Amino acid sequence: xxxxxxxxxxxxxxxxxxxxxxxxxxxxLPFKEDSLRSRIxxxxxxxxxxxxxxxxxxxxxxxxxxxxxxxxxYQKLAVISIFTEGVSDVPVHAPTSGVITSIENSIVxxxxxxxxxxxxxxADGHDEALQLEPQSNYSLLSRVNIASLIxxxxxxxxxxxxxxAADKLRLCGESAIxxxxxxxxxxxxxxxxDEALLRERAEKVVVGAEILKQASAARRCIIAIEDTKxxxxxxxxxxxxxxxxxxxxxxxxxxxxxYPAGSERQLIKCVTGIEIATGQHPTENGIVMYNVGTAYAVxxxxxxxxxxxxxFTTLCxxxxxxxxxxxxxxxxxxxxxxxxxxxxxxxxxxxILGGSxxxxxxxxxxxxxxxxxxxxxxxxxxEFQAPQAEQACIRCGFCADxxxxxxxxxxxxxFSKTADTTQLLEHGLFDCIECGACDYVxxxxxxxxxxxxxxxxxxxxxxxxxxxxxxxxxxxQFRQYRVKKEKDQAVSRKVAVPAKPTLAAGPAxxxxxxxxxxxxxEQASLDIAAAVARVKARRDEKNQ
Amino acid sequence: MLPVISxxxxxxxxxxxLLLITAFALLKLNRYLRQQLTIQKSLVxxxxxxxxxxxxxxxxxxxxxxxxxxxxxxEASNKCxxxxxxxxxxxxxxxxxxxxxxxxxxxxFRNFSVAVIREDECIGCTKCIQACPVDAILGGPKLMHxxxxxxxxxxxxxxxxxxxxxxxxINQLAPSLxxxxxxxxNSLSSPWVNS
Numbered sequence: 001x002x003x004x005x006x007x008x009x010x011x012x013x014x015x016x017x018x019x020x021x022x023x024x025x026x027x028x029l030p031f032k033e034d035s036l037r038s039r040i041x042x043x044x045x046x047x048x049x050x051x052x053x054x055x056x057x058x059x060x061x062x063x064x065x066x067x068x069x070x071x072x073x074y075q076k077l078a079v080i081s082i083f084t085e086g087v088s089d090v091p092v093h094a095p096t097s098g099v100i101t102s103i104e105n106s107i108v109x110x111x112x113x114x115x116x117x118x119x120x121x122x123a124d125g126h127d128e129a130l131q132l133e134p135q136s137n138y139s140l141l142s143r144v145n146i147a148s149l150i151x152x153x154x155x156x157x158x159x160x161x162x163x164x165a166a167d168k169l170r171l172c173g174e175s176a177i178x179x180x181x182x183x184x185x186x187x188x189x190x191x192x193x194d195e196a197l198l199r200e201r202a203e204k205v206v207v208g209a210e211i212l213k214q215a216s217a218a219r220r221c222i223i224a225i226e227d228t229k230x231x232x233x234x235x236x237x238x239x240x241x242x243x244x245x246x247x248x249x250x251x252x253x254x255x256x257x258x259y260p261a262g263s264e265r266q267l268i269k270c271v272t273g274i275e276i277a278t279g280q281h282p283t284e285n286g287i288v289m290y291n292v293g294t295a296y297a298v299x300x301x302x303x304x305x306x307x308x309x310x311x312f313t314t315l316c317x318x319x320x321x322x323x324x325x326x327x328x329x330x331x332x333x334x335x336x337x338x339x340x341x342x343x344x345x346x347x348x349x350x351x352i353l354g355g356s357x358x359x360x361x362x363x364x365x366x367x368x369x370x371x372x373x374x375x376x377x378x379x380x381x382x383e384f385q386a387p388q389a390e391q392a393c394i395r396c397g398f399c400a401d402x403x404x405x406x407x408x409x410x411x412x413x414x415f416s417k418t419a420d421t422t423q424l425l426e427h428g429l430f431d432c433i434e435c436g437a438c439d440y441v442x443x444x445x446x447x448x449x450x451x452x453x454x455x456x457x458x459x460x461x462x463x464x465x466x467x468x469x470x471x472x473x474x475x476x477q478f479r480q481y482r483v484k485k486e487k488d489q490a491v492s493r494k495v496a497v498p499a500k501p502t503l504a505a506g507p508a509x510x511x512x513x514x515x516x517x518x519x520x521x522e523q524a525s526l527d528i529a530a531a532v533a534r535v536k537a538r539r540d541e542k543n544q
Numbered sequence: 545m546l547p548v549i550s551x552x553x554x555x556x557x558x559x560x561x562l563l564l565i566t567a568f569a570l571l572k573l574n575r576y577l578r579q580q581l582t583i584q585k586s587l588v589x590x591x592x593x594x595x596x597x598x599x600x601x602x603x604x605x606x607x608x609x610x611x612x613x614x615x616x617x618x619e620a621s622n623k624c625x626x627x628x629x630x631x632x633x634x635x636x637x638x639x640x641x642x643x644x645x646x647x648x649x650x651x652x653f654r655n656f657s658v659a660v661i662r663e664d665e666c667i668g669c670t671k672c673i674q675a676c677p678v679d680a681i682l683g684g685p686k687l688m689h690x691x692x693x694x695x696x697x698x699x700x701x702x703x704x705x706x707x708x709x710x711x712x713x714i715n716q717l718a719p720s721l722x723x724x725x726x727x728x729x730n731s732l733s734s735p736w737v738n739s
Contacts, residue, residue: 469596
């Protein structure tokens with residue numbers, strides 16, 4: 001073991017720290033070389049931008065602009081209010097200057113694959129920006145200040161979950177934070193956006209991490225990266241040695257390259273050894289995690305004062321001539337990016353959103369890039385083949401070996417087939433992170449993850465039904481109570497002789513009645529006759 | 545003298561023992577009946593949980609709870625159309641009965657729908673308000689009525705009394721969750737080589 005460690009320190013330098021606490025996981029071929037061959041490219045401004053403003057799980061949208069309005073770059077277009085764990089507002093900014101042509105539903109490159117409300121912006125090409133307010137010395141800012149600046153910049157989790165970054169900081173305020181972990185473990189095949197970002201702009205990421213450390217009041221800041229990314233590791237080491245990091249605020253930890261090491265709970269376990277219980281938030285255990293992309297967005301939001309109007313997205317796949325990473329304006333459509341990479345549309349089999357294991361098929365090439373789109377794959381016919389026919393489970397147990405959440409996938413499958421919800425919950429169905437490792441190793445090609453997704457949906461609808469049921473029952477019982485009470489009151493009123501209205505009150509009462517009775521009697525009888533005629537006509541139609 | 549005392553004694557012993565036995569039996573009976581009642585009650589509760597709570601009365605009872613009570617006393621459990629096949633399955637499992645199809649005398653399965661009033665045709669007669677079992681309709685005499693969609697159980701009871709037929713039952717599909725896709729990996733990377 002020590003020999004191994006010596007060998008490792010020869011390669012990575014003697015000061016390198018390793019963390020090796022992984023559970024399960026697989027090591028698929030990475031397919032990352034292609035998109036890493038070229039540098040990050042900033043996309044030109046497309047003529048038409050489709051900026052998503054719909055929240056994935058409902059939420060309220062406040063529009064700040066109108067159709068036909070001329071907007072400048074970085075101008076606030078809308079505010080999305082999400083109501084999970086308290087209200088959180090996420091503003092959406094204009095990626096470039098132009099005129100708003102329409103506000104309508106369209107497809108977004110998002111894993112929900114649903115239509116979302118989008119603002120269509122026709123760019124004028126001038127790219128006229130609002131005056132930004134850079135904070136030259138972030139160390140003077142208070143925690144609350146940083147959080148509000150991040151909130152105003154509309155920064156959300158760039159790793160994929162899209163949790164508002166400022167809200168995580170708010171959660172940090174509720175408990176003492178020991179570890180801030182910057183997640184640079186981009187474990188899924190094909191995706192290289194974070195690696196490319198670290199290779200070229202590691203200093204900015206480190207500054208972003210320091211800002212986050214200050215804002216979350218974490219004791220230690222750890223940047224976790226896989227040991228198979230030498231360029232990014234070198235860049236990070238240089239950045240950490242630079243003047244900005246004199247007091248050694250951030251540490252670098254290398255983790256083994258095993259999918260899904262980049263998943264939040266798995267990475268926490270790997271780096272700190274702490275396992276987060278079901279239903280708990282990492283902050284309750286004194287840990288908070290941000291993606292590299294988020295750290296970069298935080299750097300931009302604070303040091304440059306720039307709102308979040310772009311993200312890093314990988315474009316790859318065999319159909320693209322020059323696969324590369326882009327700094328994409330939010331709202332760019334997928335086909336615009338495909339064309340930039342040189343695509344033969346006649347040959348393209350399908351476009352995939354996300355990596356090859358957790359990705360889903362892109363609904364349409366017109367889908368707009370949103371703040372969580374990390375990868376687009378233009379796949380050729382033989383690159384991604386249709387799934388093979390499902391066969392019976394042979395109980396080999398490979399799936400249990402690779403499950404990073406220590407679940408028993410075959411048991412879950414059996415319970416899913418019989419829709420045994422109590423057993424599913426007991427076997428931790430909701431701890432499944434849907435990484436697809438079990439699918440990958442299954443020799444019978446059973447679509448395990450999609451079965452679990454169906455089961456999760458089923459349980460959710462059952463819970464909803466029960467909730468509805470108990471509410472309706474309550475309403476029904478209240479109505480019965482109300483009807484009974486009214487009846488009793490009517491009886492008691494009959495028994496008691498009603499007092500004659502006094503002369504003074506009489507006309508007033510009549511007048512009030514007249515006020516509510518604003519349809520005259522003739523008008524009412526006409527209305528009723530017309531309605532009856534309509535009904536007759538409809539009945540005749542039905543009879544015919 | 546002695547026989548008389550012994551006679552009294554025997555009578556006393558027999559009498560007291562009879563009394564004791566009766567008291568004991570009564571206690572036992574009381575406990576048994578209470579148990580039965582709690583079993584009955586918990587059964588009613590469980591049956592009621594399985595019912596969809598639309599309060600539509602299609603089973604012939606005024607509401608879901610009365611029907612649940614009736615089922616617990618031996619009525620057939622296949623008279624609930626809004627519950628769909630799932631409710632029938634769940635009830636059959638709960639009552640340890642064979643699964644039967646829906647009793648056609650009580651209606652047929654259909655998707656969950658919500659009542660919607662065509663508001664310009666409403667004459668404000670309040671008949672639907674009186675029919676609604678969950679007070680989901682809002683309005684006053686000679687004023688337009690409307691259905692609070694989130695409160696509506698889709699029970700259909702307001703459609704019949706409307707004199708101008710201005711209530712539609714509109715099919716309310718559950719919000720479509722994202723379609724789950726079958727997995728596909730890069731074929732070159734899969735550990736199981738295609739044959």
